[in-house]
Amino acid sequence: EVQLVESGGGLVQPGGSLRLSCAASGFTFSSYTMNWVRQAPGKGLEWVSYISTTSSTIYYADSVKGRFTISRDNAKNSLYLQMNSLRAEDTAVYYCARIGVSYCGADCPIKYWGQGTLVTVSS
């Protein structure tokens, strides 16, 4: 069974940093591209970042580019999101999300989602 478990969320002050982690299990992590998607309270889905299987291709939403860094450790079956210079508008549930088909790119549908971790940016 595919499992994606996010951790690392919490309350942080504006300008602060946070590192999210996603522990993957039930599949060959190194074979699947991954995304982070967030959802502000009461709002819609917003894509944050994409990373290919070997980390050779990375994309970011304009709203986080230069502040967030996506990475993965295939040996540890883990996905990460380093978030710096956090703003109030970054407050959201952050989902770790896996593409459905192995070695499929960013144009492929997201088949599996974690339950999300809440990040609150507030003083």
Place this chain on the structure above:
Amino acid sequence: SYVLTQPPSMSVAPGKTAKITCGGNNIGSKSVHWYQQKPGQAPVLVIYSDSDRPSGIPERLSGSNSGNTATLTISRVEAGDEADYYCQVWDSSSDHVIFGGGTNLTVL
């Protein structure tokens, strides 16, 4: 960048058909995916590549895509279909994944 437009809300009576639209410039040239999200839950993929259904998704849900509009059709609507629905595409011009704003479907 590329924008996907969905009606914020719609309502339908049980047993009727709901058509949720997703508008975008020449969206017919892109591959559209649809997600269902119920309160407090993670999204679920219900349609991919315009009209394909993942295993476990009922045949009552179908998708189409042409011109400037993609459509998710839910036939014989049930109370359990009440949820938010999001369309999504890949915009190769900007290297961005794009989500529509979402449509809240209410079953009367």
